[in-house]
Amino acid sequence: DVYGPSLPTMLTPSDPTLRLNNTNGLIVAPLYMDVKLMSFGFSNPYDPLSTEKKARQSTIMRGPMASRVIQRLATDTDWGELDYLVVDFPPGTGDIQLTLAQTLQFASAVVVTTPQRLAHVDVVKGIDMFDKVNVPVVGLVENMAYLDINCECDKSPQRIYPFGQGKTQTLAELFGLENKTVQLPIMAQISEYGDRGDPVVLSESTQLRDLRDSYLEISQMVVQNTREIIEAKTLHGMSTPKVEYDDATSTIILTKFNGEELRISAHRLRQRCKSAGNTNPELVSENVKVNHIHSRGNYAVSIAWSDGHNSIFPYDAIENNASL
DSSP: OOSSSHHHHHOOOSOOOOEEOTTTOOEEOOEETTEEOOOGGGGSOBOTTOSSTTOBOOOOOOHHHHHHHHHHHHHSBOOOSOSOOOOOOOSSSSHHHHHHHHHSOOSOEEEEEOSSHHHHHHHHHHHHHHHHTTOOEEEEEETTOOEEEOOTTOSSOEEEOTTOSSHHHHHHHHTTOTTSEEEOOOOHHHHHHHHTTOOGGGOOOGGGHHHHHHHHHHHHHHHHHHHHHHHHHHHHSOSSOEEEEETTTTEEEEEOTTSOEEEEEHHHHHHTOOSTTOOOGGGSOTTOOEEEEEEOTTSEEEEEETTSOEEEEEHHHHHHHOBO
Protein backbone atom coordinates (compact mmCIF):
# COMPACT_ATOMS: atom_id res chain seq x y z
CA ASP A 1 0.00 0.00 0.00
CA VAL A 2 1.64 3.23 -1.18
CA TYR A 3 0.25 6.14 0.82
CA GLY A 4 -1.98 4.54 3.41
CA PRO A 5 -4.32 4.55 5.21
CA SER A 6 -5.42 1.22 3.69
CA LEU A 7 -3.02 -1.21 5.36
CA PRO A 8 -2.72 0.65 8.71
CA THR A 9 -6.53 0.67 8.94
CA MET A 10 -7.56 -2.67 7.44
CA LEU A 11 -4.92 -4.83 9.13
CA THR A 12 -3.69 -4.86 12.73
CA PRO A 13 -0.07 -6.00 13.04
CA SER A 14 1.01 -6.59 16.63
CA ASP A 15 3.83 -4.07 16.18
CA PRO A 16 3.23 -1.51 13.39
CA THR A 17 6.36 0.50 14.22
CA LEU A 18 8.85 0.93 11.37
CA ARG A 19 12.46 0.25 12.37
CA LEU A 20 15.73 -0.67 10.68
CA ASN A 21 17.35 -4.08 10.67
CA ASN A 22 20.70 -3.57 12.43
CA THR A 23 22.31 -6.28 10.31
CA ASN A 24 21.52 -5.11 6.77
CA GLY A 25 20.11 -1.61 7.34
CA LEU A 26 16.81 -2.44 5.64
CA ILE A 27 13.37 -1.49 6.96
CA VAL A 28 11.71 -4.24 8.99
CA ALA A 29 8.22 -4.87 7.62
CA PRO A 30 5.40 -5.20 10.16
CA LEU A 31 3.79 -8.65 10.20
CA TYR A 32 0.15 -9.69 10.20
CA MET A 33 -0.51 -13.45 10.22
CA ASP A 34 2.91 -14.07 8.59
CA VAL A 35 2.19 -11.54 5.82
CA LYS A 36 4.73 -8.73 5.54
CA LEU A 37 3.23 -5.26 5.21
CA MET A 38 4.59 -1.91 4.12
CA SER A 39 2.85 1.44 3.83
CA PHE A 40 3.91 5.03 4.18
CA GLY A 41 0.95 5.23 6.54
CA PHE A 42 2.95 3.28 9.15
CA SER A 43 5.48 6.11 9.29
CA ASN A 44 2.89 8.75 10.18
CA PRO A 45 2.33 9.50 13.89
CA TYR A 46 -1.09 8.81 15.40
CA ASP A 47 -3.52 11.71 15.27
CA PRO A 48 -4.24 12.83 18.88
CA LEU A 49 -7.30 14.81 17.74
CA SER A 50 -9.03 11.92 16.01
CA THR A 51 -11.79 9.90 17.67
CA GLU A 52 -10.61 6.86 15.71
CA LYS A 53 -8.18 4.71 17.69
CA LYS A 54 -5.93 3.88 14.75
CA ALA A 55 -6.16 7.18 12.86
CA ARG A 56 -2.84 8.68 11.81
CA GLN A 57 -1.89 12.20 10.84
CA SER A 58 -1.81 13.13 7.17
CA THR A 59 1.39 13.86 5.28
CA ILE A 60 1.58 16.36 2.43
CA MET A 61 4.36 15.80 -0.11
CA ARG A 62 5.11 17.10 -3.57
CA GLY A 63 5.41 14.61 -6.41
CA PRO A 64 9.23 14.25 -6.59
CA MET A 65 9.53 13.78 -2.81
CA ALA A 66 6.68 11.27 -2.75
CA SER A 67 8.31 9.30 -5.57
CA ARG A 68 11.60 9.05 -3.68
CA VAL A 69 9.89 7.97 -0.45
CA ILE A 70 7.81 5.32 -2.19
CA GLN A 71 10.82 4.05 -4.11
CA ARG A 72 12.70 3.60 -0.85
CA LEU A 73 9.81 1.79 0.83
CA ALA A 74 9.67 -0.62 -2.11
CA THR A 75 13.40 -1.32 -2.49
CA ASP A 76 14.74 -0.78 1.05
CA THR A 77 12.29 -3.03 2.88
CA ASP A 78 13.60 -6.35 4.19
CA TRP A 79 11.15 -8.50 2.22
CA GLY A 80 13.17 -11.70 2.44
CA GLU A 81 11.82 -14.66 0.45
CA LEU A 82 8.35 -13.87 -0.90
CA ASP A 83 5.74 -15.92 -2.71
CA TYR A 84 4.07 -12.78 -4.07
CA LEU A 85 4.52 -9.04 -3.66
CA VAL A 86 1.19 -7.22 -4.06
CA VAL A 87 1.25 -3.44 -4.53
CA ASP A 88 -1.91 -1.36 -4.13
CA PHE A 89 -1.51 1.55 -6.55
CA PRO A 90 -3.22 4.87 -5.81
CA PRO A 91 -5.78 5.97 -8.43
CA GLY A 92 -4.46 7.65 -11.56
CA THR A 93 -1.57 7.30 -13.97
CA GLY A 94 0.91 9.88 -12.68
CA ASP A 95 4.49 10.01 -11.38
CA ILE A 96 3.89 7.63 -8.47
CA GLN A 97 2.55 4.88 -10.69
CA LEU A 98 5.33 5.28 -13.24
CA THR A 99 8.00 5.35 -10.53
CA LEU A 100 6.77 2.06 -9.08
CA ALA A 101 6.37 0.45 -12.50
CA GLN A 102 9.94 1.38 -13.40
CA THR A 103 11.39 0.45 -9.99
CA LEU A 104 9.82 -2.98 -9.54
CA GLN A 105 9.63 -5.70 -12.17
CA PHE A 106 5.90 -6.38 -12.08
CA ALA A 107 4.75 -9.69 -13.48
CA SER A 108 1.15 -8.54 -13.95
CA ALA A 109 -1.51 -6.03 -12.93
CA VAL A 110 -5.19 -6.07 -11.96
CA VAL A 111 -7.40 -3.07 -12.69
CA VAL A 112 -10.14 -2.23 -10.17
CA THR A 113 -13.13 -0.17 -11.28
CA THR A 114 -16.76 0.63 -10.47
CA PRO A 115 -19.82 0.32 -12.73
CA GLN A 116 -20.05 4.02 -13.61
CA ARG A 117 -19.06 4.98 -17.13
CA LEU A 118 -16.81 7.76 -15.82
CA ALA A 119 -14.66 5.20 -13.98
CA HIS A 120 -14.07 3.31 -17.22
CA VAL A 121 -12.11 6.23 -18.64
CA ASP A 122 -9.54 5.60 -15.91
CA VAL A 123 -9.58 1.88 -16.69
CA VAL A 124 -8.57 2.51 -20.30
CA LYS A 125 -5.85 4.93 -19.14
CA GLY A 126 -4.60 2.36 -16.64
CA ILE A 127 -4.44 -0.43 -19.22
CA ASP A 128 -2.58 1.87 -21.61
CA MET A 129 -0.12 2.93 -18.88
CA PHE A 130 0.70 -0.66 -17.95
CA ASP A 131 1.03 -1.49 -21.62
CA LYS A 132 3.65 1.23 -22.07
CA VAL A 133 5.74 -0.13 -19.20
CA ASN A 134 5.29 -3.74 -20.41
CA VAL A 135 3.13 -4.91 -17.50
CA PRO A 136 0.31 -7.24 -18.65
CA VAL A 137 -3.17 -6.64 -17.20
CA VAL A 138 -4.50 -10.08 -16.22
CA GLY A 139 -7.79 -9.21 -14.55
CA LEU A 140 -10.57 -6.70 -14.05
CA VAL A 141 -12.43 -6.30 -10.73
CA GLU A 142 -15.71 -4.39 -10.52
CA ASN A 143 -16.36 -3.02 -7.03
CA MET A 144 -19.88 -2.16 -5.84
CA ALA A 145 -21.31 -4.05 -8.79
CA TYR A 146 -24.61 -5.06 -7.20
CA LEU A 147 -26.66 -5.18 -4.01
CA ASP A 148 -28.65 -8.17 -2.76
CA ILE A 149 -31.76 -7.24 -0.78
CA ASN A 150 -33.58 -9.79 1.33
CA CYS A 151 -37.34 -9.51 0.92
CA GLU A 152 -39.83 -10.89 3.47
CA CYS A 153 -42.15 -11.92 0.65
CA ASP A 154 -39.54 -14.00 -1.11
CA LYS A 155 -36.95 -16.40 0.25
CA SER A 156 -34.40 -15.56 -2.45
CA PRO A 157 -32.75 -12.11 -2.29
CA GLN A 158 -33.51 -9.53 -4.94
CA ARG A 159 -30.41 -8.35 -6.81
CA ILE A 160 -30.32 -4.71 -7.89
CA TYR A 161 -27.65 -2.69 -9.67
CA PRO A 162 -27.57 0.82 -8.13
CA PHE A 163 -24.95 2.08 -10.60
CA GLY A 164 -26.25 0.22 -13.65
CA GLN A 165 -24.83 -2.86 -15.32
CA GLY A 166 -23.27 -3.96 -18.56
CA LYS A 167 -20.69 -1.20 -18.96
CA THR A 168 -17.85 -3.13 -17.35
CA GLN A 169 -18.74 -6.25 -19.33
CA THR A 170 -18.59 -4.24 -22.55
CA LEU A 171 -15.18 -2.92 -21.54
CA ALA A 172 -13.98 -6.42 -20.65
CA GLU A 173 -15.08 -7.77 -24.04
CA LEU A 174 -13.33 -4.90 -25.78
CA PHE A 175 -9.97 -5.69 -24.16
CA GLY A 176 -10.34 -9.47 -24.16
CA LEU A 177 -10.92 -9.65 -20.39
CA GLU A 178 -14.45 -11.08 -20.40
CA ASN A 179 -13.28 -14.32 -18.76
CA LYS A 180 -10.98 -12.44 -16.42
CA THR A 181 -13.52 -10.21 -14.66
CA VAL A 182 -14.88 -10.59 -11.11
CA GLN A 183 -17.73 -8.59 -9.58
CA LEU A 184 -17.83 -7.66 -5.89
CA PRO A 185 -21.07 -6.65 -4.17
CA ILE A 186 -22.03 -3.71 -1.97
CA MET A 187 -21.94 -5.21 1.51
CA ALA A 188 -21.74 -3.46 4.87
CA GLN A 189 -19.59 -6.30 6.22
CA ILE A 190 -16.75 -5.42 3.86
CA SER A 191 -16.42 -2.00 5.48
CA GLU A 192 -17.09 -3.28 8.99
CA TYR A 193 -14.34 -5.89 8.87
CA GLY A 194 -11.90 -3.54 7.15
CA ASP A 195 -12.50 -0.69 9.59
CA ARG A 196 -11.72 -2.87 12.58
CA GLY A 197 -8.63 -4.40 11.00
CA ASP A 198 -9.93 -7.92 10.33
CA PRO A 199 -9.83 -9.17 6.72
CA VAL A 200 -13.29 -10.33 5.70
CA VAL A 201 -11.73 -13.31 3.89
CA LEU A 202 -10.84 -14.77 7.31
CA SER A 203 -14.41 -14.62 8.57
CA GLU A 204 -16.03 -17.99 9.24
CA SER A 205 -19.55 -16.62 8.85
CA THR A 206 -21.67 -18.72 6.48
CA GLN A 207 -23.39 -15.52 5.33
CA LEU A 208 -20.08 -14.34 3.85
CA ARG A 209 -19.19 -17.58 2.07
CA ASP A 210 -20.02 -16.23 -1.42
CA LEU A 211 -17.99 -13.08 -0.73
CA ARG A 212 -14.98 -15.10 0.42
CA ASP A 213 -15.30 -17.22 -2.72
CA SER A 214 -15.22 -14.06 -4.86
CA TYR A 215 -11.96 -12.92 -3.29
CA LEU A 216 -10.54 -16.42 -3.71
CA GLU A 217 -11.60 -16.34 -7.37
CA ILE A 218 -9.68 -13.09 -7.83
CA SER A 219 -6.49 -14.50 -6.32
CA GLN A 220 -6.72 -17.72 -8.35
CA MET A 221 -7.39 -15.74 -11.53
CA VAL A 222 -4.34 -13.54 -10.99
CA VAL A 223 -2.03 -16.44 -10.18
CA GLN A 224 -3.21 -18.57 -13.10
CA ASN A 225 -3.13 -15.82 -15.72
CA THR A 226 0.25 -14.56 -14.52
CA ARG A 227 1.68 -18.08 -14.63
CA GLU A 228 0.43 -18.53 -18.21
CA ILE A 229 2.14 -15.29 -19.28
CA ILE A 230 5.43 -16.25 -17.67
CA GLU A 231 5.29 -19.70 -19.28
CA ALA A 232 4.52 -18.16 -22.69
CA LYS A 233 7.51 -15.85 -22.41
CA THR A 234 9.74 -18.75 -21.35
CA LEU A 235 8.59 -21.19 -24.03
CA HIS A 236 7.83 -18.88 -26.95
CA GLY A 237 9.72 -15.67 -26.19
CA MET A 238 6.51 -13.61 -26.23
CA SER A 239 3.52 -13.17 -23.94
CA THR A 240 0.93 -12.38 -26.64
CA PRO A 241 0.17 -13.59 -30.16
CA LYS A 242 1.70 -11.55 -32.97
CA VAL A 243 -0.53 -9.43 -35.22
CA GLU A 244 0.87 -7.98 -38.47
CA TYR A 245 -0.48 -6.38 -41.63
CA ASP A 246 0.51 -7.45 -45.15
CA ASP A 247 -0.08 -4.38 -47.32
CA ALA A 248 0.46 -6.29 -50.59
CA THR A 249 -2.53 -8.56 -49.96
CA SER A 250 -4.40 -6.24 -47.57
CA THR A 251 -4.41 -9.08 -45.06
CA ILE A 252 -4.06 -9.14 -41.29
CA ILE A 253 -1.99 -12.07 -39.99
CA LEU A 254 -2.26 -13.45 -36.45
CA THR A 255 0.61 -15.76 -35.44
CA LYS A 256 -0.21 -18.00 -32.48
CA PHE A 257 2.28 -19.27 -29.91
CA ASN A 258 2.68 -22.55 -31.80
CA GLY A 259 3.63 -20.71 -35.00
CA GLU A 260 0.26 -21.29 -36.68
CA GLU A 261 -0.80 -18.36 -38.87
CA LEU A 262 -4.39 -17.19 -39.20
CA ARG A 263 -5.33 -14.68 -41.92
CA ILE A 264 -8.25 -12.34 -42.44
CA SER A 265 -8.76 -9.59 -44.99
CA ALA A 266 -8.60 -6.03 -43.70
CA HIS A 267 -12.02 -5.33 -45.19
CA ARG A 268 -13.63 -8.26 -43.41
CA LEU A 269 -12.15 -7.45 -40.02
CA ARG A 270 -12.97 -3.74 -40.37
CA GLN A 271 -16.62 -4.67 -40.97
CA ARG A 272 -16.68 -6.75 -37.80
CA CYS A 273 -15.62 -3.92 -35.49
CA LYS A 274 -18.10 -3.76 -32.58
CA SER A 275 -17.41 -0.15 -31.57
CA ALA A 276 -20.29 2.32 -31.40
CA GLY A 277 -18.77 4.30 -34.30
CA ASN A 278 -19.11 1.38 -36.70
CA THR A 279 -22.76 2.13 -37.54
CA ASN A 280 -22.80 1.03 -41.19
CA PRO A 281 -20.35 -1.87 -41.62
CA GLU A 282 -21.87 -2.75 -45.00
CA LEU A 283 -20.62 0.60 -46.33
CA VAL A 284 -16.96 -0.05 -45.46
CA SER A 285 -14.84 0.25 -48.60
CA GLU A 286 -13.28 -2.97 -49.90
CA ASN A 287 -10.06 -0.97 -50.37
CA VAL A 288 -9.73 -0.08 -46.68
CA LYS A 289 -6.20 -0.56 -45.34
CA VAL A 290 -4.44 -0.64 -41.99
CA ASN A 291 -2.37 2.38 -40.99
CA HIS A 292 -1.12 1.14 -37.66
CA ILE A 293 -1.44 -1.78 -35.19
CA HIS A 294 -0.35 -1.69 -31.57
CA SER A 295 -1.15 -3.74 -28.46
CA ARG A 296 -3.80 -2.66 -25.95
CA GLY A 297 -3.23 -4.55 -22.74
CA ASN A 298 -2.28 -8.19 -22.89
CA TYR A 299 -5.27 -9.57 -24.73
CA ALA A 300 -6.14 -7.08 -27.49
CA VAL A 301 -4.76 -4.82 -30.23
CA SER A 302 -5.77 -1.40 -31.50
CA ILE A 303 -6.04 -0.92 -35.26
CA ALA A 304 -6.06 2.47 -37.01
CA TRP A 305 -7.73 2.24 -40.42
CA SER A 306 -7.19 4.26 -43.59
CA ASP A 307 -10.81 5.50 -43.46
CA GLY A 308 -10.16 7.25 -40.13
CA HIS A 309 -11.85 4.63 -37.96
CA ASN A 310 -10.14 3.07 -34.92
CA SER A 311 -10.91 -0.39 -33.56
CA ILE A 312 -9.91 -2.54 -30.60
CA PHE A 313 -9.94 -6.29 -31.23
CA PRO A 314 -9.20 -9.00 -28.66
CA TYR A 315 -6.88 -11.66 -30.05
CA ASP A 316 -9.70 -14.17 -29.64
CA ALA A 317 -11.97 -12.06 -31.84
CA ILE A 318 -9.38 -11.93 -34.62
CA GLU A 319 -8.85 -15.68 -34.36
CA ASN A 320 -12.59 -16.41 -34.43
CA ASN A 321 -13.04 -14.29 -37.57
CA ALA A 322 -9.94 -15.53 -39.36
CA SER A 323 -9.35 -18.61 -41.47
CA LEU A 324 -6.27 -20.78 -41.96
